[in-house]
Amino acid sequence: MASVASSSSFFSALTRSHIPQWGNRIKTTKSNFLRILTRSCLDDSSSLSQAAQYTVNTYVKSGMVVGLGSGQAAGIAIRHLGQQLRTGALKDVVGIPMSVTSASEAAKAGIPLDSYQEGSQIDFAFDDADVIEEGSFIAVIGRRKLHGEESILEKKSILNAASKLVFIIEENQYKGGLEGSIPVLVQSLNWLETAEEIDDMFLGDAEVWRRPSIGQAGPLGGDFPLVTKEGHNLLDVIFTSPIESLAKVAENLDTVKGVSGHGIISKFPCTVVIASQNGLIVVDKLAEKEEPNSPSYKMEKCKE
Numbered sequence: 395m396a397s398v399a400s401s402s403s404f405f406s407a408l409t410r411s412h413i414p415q416w417g418n419r420i421k422t423t424k425s426n427f428l429r430i431l432t433r434s435c436l437d438d439s440s441s442l443s444q445a446a447q448y449t450v451n452t453y454v455k456s457g458m459v460v461g462l463g464s465g466q467a468a469g470i471a472i473r474h475l476g477q478q479l480r481t482g483a484l485k486d487v488v489g490i491p492m493s494v495t496s497a498s499e500a501a502k503a504g505i506p507l508d509s510y511q512e513g514s515q516i517d518f519a520f521d522d523a524d525v526i527e528e529g530s531f532i533a534v535i536g537r538r539k540l541h542g543e544e545s546i547l548e549k550k551s552i553l554n555a556a557s558k559l560v561f562i563i564e565e566n567q568y569k570g571g572l573e574g575s576i577p578v579l580v581q582s583l584n585w586l587e588t589a590e591e592i593d594d595m596f597l598g599d600a601e602v603w604r605r606p607s608i609g610q611a612g613p614l615g616g617d618f619p620l621v622t623k624e625g626h627n628l629l630d631v632i633f634t635s636p637i638e639s640l641a642k643v644a645e646n647l648d649t650v651k652g653v654s655g656h657g658i659i660s661k662f663p664c665t666v667v668i669a670s671q672n673g674l675i676v677v678d679k680l681a682e683k684e685e686p687n688s689p690s691y692k693m694e695k696c697k698e
């Protein structure tokens with residue numbers, strides 16, 4: 395594998411020739427690093443599988459405690475991790491599942507498991523994200539229907555506790571000016587009051603719907619609203635115009651009495667492994683204090 399620390403003109407030239415649609419879109423800053431891996435260096439046909447396998451092969455080391463996320467890519471990564479343990483390529487890895495689905499997937503794959511306790515040491519975690527805001531690396535999780543005892547709050551605790559974090563997503567999930575919903579956990583007793591306050595806060599930009607536990611329902615969540623294992627109702631704040639800043643949305647939501655949490659997560663350092671038509675794109679967001687004099691980005695390309 396060749397590794398190149400590059401200047402911005404070198405970056406532009408490479409991105410233009412290798413990933414034209416990304417050349418002008420990825421913004422790099424002092425704290426972002428970008429690597430592009432051509433497809434030929436990876437051995438599976440689906441780009442999401444490649445991204446999941448790359449994540450396990452690159453970041454999981456023997457002896458690690460690994461947070462196992464949920465979603466399609468995380469499922470593939472869990473199965474691949476199990477395979478690596480069976481072949482002996484990795485040893486003594488313990489998984490901390492972030493959902494019932496990831497626990498059952500991991501058990502099937504033969505990964506030894508432990509449950510998350512506050513203060514648990516987690517060396518590495520991977521997860522799907524619904525979307526990630528370009529540049530800020532702030533992610534949204536929890537849009538998808540929650541399964542079993544799945545908890546957005548617990549998932550965020552595990553992701554925040556991890557010493558290293560990777561989100562595995564597809565190209566169309568990494569963008570600026572995001573639209574769509576932000577899941578918000580609210581105390582169920584006064585959920586309507588809280589929903590109205592959020593509605594006023596984002597008036598004209600978003601609608602607020604209470605999520606039902608089954609099927610479809612109207613804005614009030616129908617007769618069987620979802621109640622999480624912590625006893626919260628879940629509001630979907632559905633943005634109909636582009637979100638200028640996810641950080642601002644999170645900040646505003648945090649001021650609302652009755653809000654117990656939400657699906658917006660910003661945790662650095664963070665790496666995003668992006669499955670694209672032209673191979674994998676790996677972008678690292680470092681903690682602000684790291685490598686203050688480093689070049690603006692680094693690009694790696696696999697030797698064919």
Ligand SMILES: O=C(CO)[C@H](O)[C@H](O)COP(=O)(O)O
Pocket residue numbers: 463464465466467521522523524535536537538549
């Ligand atoms: O909460 C989440 C990750 O923690 C996501 O909502 C979810 O897992 C995405 O799933 P998929 O990638 O299969 O749509």
